[in-house]
Amino acid sequence: MHEPSPPSPPDHGATEADHPQPEPATGAVESGAPGAEIGEAALGQSAAGRDANAALRALAHTARSFILYDAANERIRGFLEDTRARFEHYLATHGEMNLEVRPWDIVLGGEVVYSDKDRERSLAFRLYRDGVRRLVIRPELEWDEIIALIGILSVRYKGVRTQEDDVVTLLWRADFKHIEIGAVEGLVASEDDDSDMQVPEGSLAGPRNAMQAMVFGAPYRFDYPWPSFTERAAIEHRQVPPSLLTSITEEDGTEAVPRECLQLAKELLAGLSDPLDPLTLDDVAPVLREICAFLVGDNYLDALLEVVHTVKRTAPPDEKARKELLASCIDEDVVRRFILELGPDEPAAPPALVELMSTAPGDHLGTLLDLFAGSLHHRGSPLIRQLLETQMHGQTARVVERLHALGGPASIELFRLLTRADPAGAVEAAVGFIGGTDEELQLEGLRFLETVPYGARIGRALVGALGAGSSAVRVRSLAILARQRESRAFDPLVERVKRGSTGELTVAEARAAGEALASFDPTRARPLFKEWIRPSGLLGRLAPGQTILRWAAVSGLAHLPGRDSEELLEWLSRHTSDDLSRQAEATLARLRHPQEGRPHA
Numbered sequence: 103m104h105e106p107s108p109p110s111p112p113d114h115g116a117t118e119a120d121h122p123q124p125e126p127a128t129g130a131v132e133s134g135a136p137g138a139e140i141g142e143a144a145l146g147q148s149a150a151g152r153d154a155n156a157a158l159r160a161l162a163h164t165a166r167s168f169i170l171y172d173a174a175n176e177r178i179r180g181f182l183e184d185t186r187a188r189f190e191h192y193l194a195t196h197g198e199m200n201l202e203v204r205p206w207d208i209v210l211g212g213e214v215v216y217s218d219k220d221r222e223r224s225l226a227f228r229l230y231r232d233g234v235r236r237l238v239i240r241p242e243l244e245w246d247e248i249i250a251l252i253g254i255l256s257v258r259y260k261g262v263r264t265q266e267d268d269v270v271t272l273l274w275r276a277d278f279k280h281i282e283i284g285a286v287e288g289l290v291a292s293e294d295d296d297s298d299m300q301v302p303e304g305s306l307a308g309p310r311n312a313m314q315a316m317v318f319g320a321p322y323r324f325d326y327p328w329p330s331f332t333e334r335a336a337i338e339h340r341q342v343p344p345s346l347l348t349s350i351t352e353e354d355g356t357e358a359v360p361r362e363c364l365q366l367a368k369e370l371l372a373g374l375s376d377p378l379d380p381l382t383l384d385d386v387a388p389v390l391r392e393i394c395a396f397l398v399g400d401n402y403l404d405a406l407l408e409v410v411h412t413v414k415r416t417a418p419p420d421e422k423a424r425k426e427l428l429a430s431c432i433d434e435d436v437v438r439r440f441i442l443e444l445g446p447d448e449p450a451a452p453p454a455l456v457e458l459m460s461t462a463p464g465d466h467l468g469t470l471l472d473l474f475a476g477s478l479h480h481r482g483s484p485l486i487r488q489l490l491e492t493q494m495h496g497q498t499a500r501v502v503e504r505l506h507a508l509g510g511p512a513s514i515e516l517f518r519l520l521t522r523a524d525p526a527g528a529v530e531a532a533v534g535f536i537g538g539t540d541e542e543l544q545l546e547g548l549r550f551l552e553t554v555p556y557g558a559r560i561g562r563a564l565v566g567a568l569g570a571g572s573s574a575v576r577v578r579s580l581a582i583l584a585r586q587r588e589s590r591a592f593d594p595l596v597e598r599v600k601r602g603s604t605g606e607l608t609v610a611e612a613r614a615a616g617e618a619l620a621s622f623d624p625t626r627a628r629p630l631f632k633e634w635i636r637p638s639g640l641l642g643r644l645a646p647g648q649t650i651l652r653w654a655a656v657s658g659l660a661h662l663p664g665r666d667s668e669e670l671l672e673w674l675s676r677h678t679s680d681d682l683s684r685q686a687e688a689t690l691a692r693l694r695h696p697q698e699g700r701p702h703a
Contacts, residue, residue: 456489
């Protein structure tokens with residue numbers, strides 16, 4: 103291909119109004135104002151327009167990616183291959199790509215094929231600002247030229263007012279063989295020339311010179327030229343208001359950094375739904391991870407929570423994508439770090455930390471249980487205890503498993519936390535304790551069951567506890583059953599007393615059993631006690647365990663006033679050993695003179 107002719111020199115004093123503007127494709131909105139939005143479907147109604155749109159978007163995305171990734175990154179190679187494939191497809195299918203560059207759009211044959219109103223991202227804005235007005239790409243375009251073009255554009259994406267040359271200069275230096283540009287000096291008039299200015303018909307006033315004409319014709323939000331200040335003023339000291347000093351200090355202080363992090367997160371998430379040049383999850387997630395790592399490292403808990411809320415509000419509707427973005431912000435390690443940073447002496451958990459735990463994925467209960475079990479300081483920490491209570495609900499099985507692993511006082515403390523956090527779960531745990539072999543947990547479970555509403559499930563557990571290996575557990579269970587007047591426990595208790603009277607049943611337990619039987623069913627208890635005190639036949643009187651049965655009967659008769667009870671106690675006081683005889687006499691005295699038996703009498 104022959105060498106392209108050099109670009110035309112700048113047409114000083116000209117405005118956009120001096121040249122006919124091609125119309126955008128049918129269905130596109132007017133592109134003059136940056137606030138207008140052009141849907142992706144409107145960019146390229148023809149096949150050539152659609153292919154050009156795809157190629158330019160790939161070019162812009164690849165150039166911007168050089169800011170985020172190292173040039174040797176595998177993703178960069180993928181972006182480059184995509185850009186190359188799209189340009190080769192267009193040039194092979196449609197031939198030369200002759201583009202007109204506008205402030206916010208790029209036009210191909212009267213059809214808008216690229217539009218982006220974000221000045222920080224827009225390829226059109228970068229080219230137009232530096233003076234590029236026309237870009238022609240020949241079918242013979244080579245791979246090295248694509249690489250060089252992307253490199254030039256990526257330089258201009260990295261900074262707006264850095265010291266590098268503008269795009270026009272860099273393109274001319276590159277001396278492309280198959281890329282041609284047309285350029286002007288940018289949005290600056292070299293001289294004031296009133297001769298070519300025309301006042302629009304019907305307007306009250308028009309531009310007075312070429313500079314004003316360019317400013318009037320520039321799109322909204324465009325970078326206007328610097329004004330020339332002709333006023334003269336004496337230099338003098340001026341007192342800066344404290345409010346202004348505070349504002350300036352805040353801009354340069356660390357307090358502004360969390361706000362900037364939040365703003366960056368919002369812009370990244372908005373880029374995921376950009377219809378013209380969307381970002382991908384692989385673009386956004388690593389940057390979000392860096393943002394949140396900074397906020398965690400500097401203990402900006404409230405700012406981190408704001409970022410998390412922003413992700414939940416604005417993330418794509420796809421559940422998998424939302425979880426991936428949320429996981430890039432917070433996890434259980436982040437929560438653990440904040441807990442350790444606060445320290446065990448913290449009197450209460452900050453509301454932001456509690457909310458963060460409810461949002462962050464991960465096993466927070468496991469983290470807190472590890473801290474609780476691993477250190478006496480954390481075990482007594484109000485912070486750890488409060489956070490544990492927020493995580494225990496519905497996790498009874500896991501808490502009980504850790505209880506048994508801990509043992510001793512620590513297991514009791516953990517169970518008491520469970521009783522406050524999840525009373526229903528604590529009932530399940532207590533019922534399980536009663537059927538176990540750990541006496542401390544059994545007694546703690548019984549103490550808790552005394553405080554909750556009684557039911558059949560608890561009653562069955564207490565009856566089962568009558569066969570527990572610990573006498574203290576059996577006595578405590580009997581006391582609870584007696585207060586509840588659990589008649590269904592009558593027969594199991596009678597069997598238990600008879601079986602245990604020959605050995606394992608203690609006097610204290612026998613007395614508790616007698617009181618319970620009298621409470622369960624007085625009608626059935628009275629003849630039973632008579633049989634135990636005065637058994638029929640010689641063999642009955644000589645049967646082993648008779649003394650234990652009589653102790654139970656004496657304690658039960660104390661709650662069954664009447665002539666029959668008095669006669670039995672009187673007979674027993676004359677026909678038994680010293681201790682039992684004295685107990686029978688004391689019980690008989692209380693039955694005959696109940697007022698004297700009261701402590702206050």
